[in-house]
Amino acid sequence: MTESAADLIITGCTVLVHDDQERIGFREDAAVVVRGGVVEAVTTAVDAAVLAAAERIDARGQVAMPGLINCHTHAPMVALRGAAEDLPTEEWFNDVVWPVESNLTEKDVELGARLACAEMIRAGVTCFADHYFAMDAVAAVVEECGMRAHLGEAYFSSQGPQGRERSLEFALRNRGGGDGRITTALAPHAPYTVDDADLAATAELAREHGLPVHLHAAENRDQTEVSLRRHGVTPIEVLERTGILDTDVLIAHGTGIVEGDLPVLERARGRVSVATAPRGYLRFAWPTTTPVRALYDLGIPVGLATDGAASNNSLDVWESMALTALVQKSSTGDPRWLTSRQALHHATLQSARAIGRGDVLGTLAPGRRADIVLVDLTGPHTQPVHDLAATLVHSARSSDVRTTIVDGRVLMRDRELLTVDVPPVVRELGERLPALLDRGHGRRIQDYKT
Numbered sequence: 241m242t243e244s245a246a247d248l249i250i251t252g253c254t255v256l257v258h259d260d261q262e263r264i265g266f267r268e269d270a271a272v273v274v275r276g277g278v279v280e281a282v283t284t285a286v287d288a289a290v291l292a293a294a295e296r297i298d299a300r301g302q303v304a305m306p307g308l309i310n311c312h313t314h315a316p317m318v319a320l321r322g323a324a325e326d327l328p329t330e331e332w333f334n335d336v337v338w339p340v341e342s343n344l345t346e347k348d349v350e351l352g353a354r355l356a357c358a359e360m361i362r363a364g365v366t367c368f369a370d371h372y373f374a375m376d377a378v379a380a381v382v383e384e385c386g387m388r389a390h391l392g393e394a395y396f397s398s399q400g401p402q403g404r405e406r407s408l409e410f411a412l413r414n415r416g417g418g419d420g421r422i423t424t425a426l427a428p429h430a431p432y433t434v435d436d437a438d439l440a441a442t443a444e445l446a447r448e449h450g451l452p453v454h455l456h457a458a459e460n461r462d463q464t465e466v467s468l469r470r471h472g473v474t475p476i477e478v479l480e481r482t483g484i485l486d487t488d489v490l491i492a493h494g495t496g497i498v499e500g501d502l503p504v505l506e507r508a509r510g511r512v513s514v515a516t517a518p519r520g521y522l523r524f525a526w527p528t529t530t531p532v533r534a535l536y537d538l539g540i541p542v543g544l545a546t547d548g549a550a551s552n553n554s555l556d557v558w559e560s561m562a563l564t565a566l567v568q569k570s571s572t573g574d575p576r577w578l579t580s581r582q583a584l585h586h587a588t589l590q591s592a593r594a595i596g597r598g599d600v601l602g603t604l605a606p607g608r609r610a611d612i613v614l615v616d617l618t619g620p621h622t623q624p625v626h627d628l629a630a631t632l633v634h635s636a637r638s639s640d641v642r643t644t645i646v647d648g649r650v651l652m653r654d655r656e657l658l659t660v661d662v663p664p665v666v667r668e669l670g671e672r673l674p675a676l677l678d679r680g681h682g683r684r685i686q687d688y689k690t
Contacts, residue, residue: 247295248650255604256304257605279608279612282605299614306608308363309368313371314550315360316344317550342683348672349377351668363556364613367387386646387646404445407427411424425490432463440483452596459492467690476501477504480504487511492515493517495530505535517546518560533578615636616642
């Protein structure tokens with residue numbers, strides 16, 4: 241460490257760390273030293289006490305851990321939270337969501353993104369992978385509020401070549417934005433809404449411009465079975481034959497991944513990752529979930545996600561972490577899988593790898609970006625602590641996050657948001673809801689026909 245003052249020192253906390261085998265551990269009575277937006281050192285509180293710092297946070301009774309990453313969401317859909325309840329997937333899309341989304345304006349997207357960022361910052365999410373429309377508005381909100389994001393402009397083949405072109409133009413225009421906090425991707429919606437020609441063209445553009453791809457695929461078992469009946473291949477095999485799996489690709493959901501898909505995905509190991517959002521799968525009564533264990537055995541990262549708040553009602557990745565652990569125990573019939581430490585690995589390093597940032601995010605270690613959350617474990621629901629990993633996964637809540645830091649900048653301190661003013665956002669969004677929710681026009685942006 242240099243002798244000049246650090247930008248920030250967080251002291252007196254327990255720090256979640258990874259050893260050289262990536263095993264989760266905890267350093268007690270420790271300190272995190274931040275300089276220039278990166279972690280300079282994880283040291284002892286005693287050693288940090290003699291260091292000069294422009295800002296110091298006393299975090300006694302708290303755990304410092306890497307900020308959570310929401311690996312797949314549609315942030316502006318918080319405007320539709322609770323608008324389409326207790327419906328099967330097809331009716332949810334065709335009768336409510338896609339008719340409403342035909343009304344979307346850029347202002348609706350901006351306000352939804354602003355409210356979503358506030359929700360995520362308060363829940364300890366420092367980065368999110370977003371897949372939606374009018375994404376320049378989302379990028380502007382991210383830049384202003386200080387979060388980190390991986391953004392893609394979604395498109396359907398029904399939009400013609402212009403949809404794909406807009407997705408590319410957005411990605412090229414915005415990558416590296418927000419002082420490097422914004423990365424971008426090409427964002428075809430899914431194999432059932434984007435034809436093979438468009439997928440192949442997207443793969444070629446991804447290779448040409450060095451861009452990753454973020455899309456939905458094999459979201460549920462019905463999609464896989466319909467694809468097999470109609471085309472003789474699964475959605476994952478469609479991604480292979482169109483070249484998408486030759487790019488760096490983030491697949492949302494994958495609950496329809498079947499055993500025959502595993503060799504296909506294994507061939508793409510090192511390029512492919514999957515995001516799991518279990519609350520929505522339970523809500524839609526899908527019979528299967530993301531096969532996390534099978535993917536883990538192949539060495540494919542599985543990141544945690546919420547999907548949009550219209551299907552999840554929440555952007556709480558903390559809940560996704562607990563649900564992933566519980567649902568995996570149930571689906572495999574094995575109480576030893578997923579352990580709390582494994583769940584924390586998915587929440588940290590695997591989520592960072594899922595969005596292509598495994599080299600700079602996901603662990604509190606020297607040289608990593610200083611995306612940090614401080615979690616207060618002094619509440620009655622987290623005491624006593626017999627197993628700290630289990631306490632974090634199964635007892636702590638997102639409301640226990642006291643402080644959220646991105647790139648060394650404090651976005652929330654002691655539960656006070658510093659970069660988003662929520663009341664005017666809620667007020668203006670509320671004024672716009674009648675026009676947004678109108679379905680009398682009979683339009684849809686797309687039909688759900690898998």
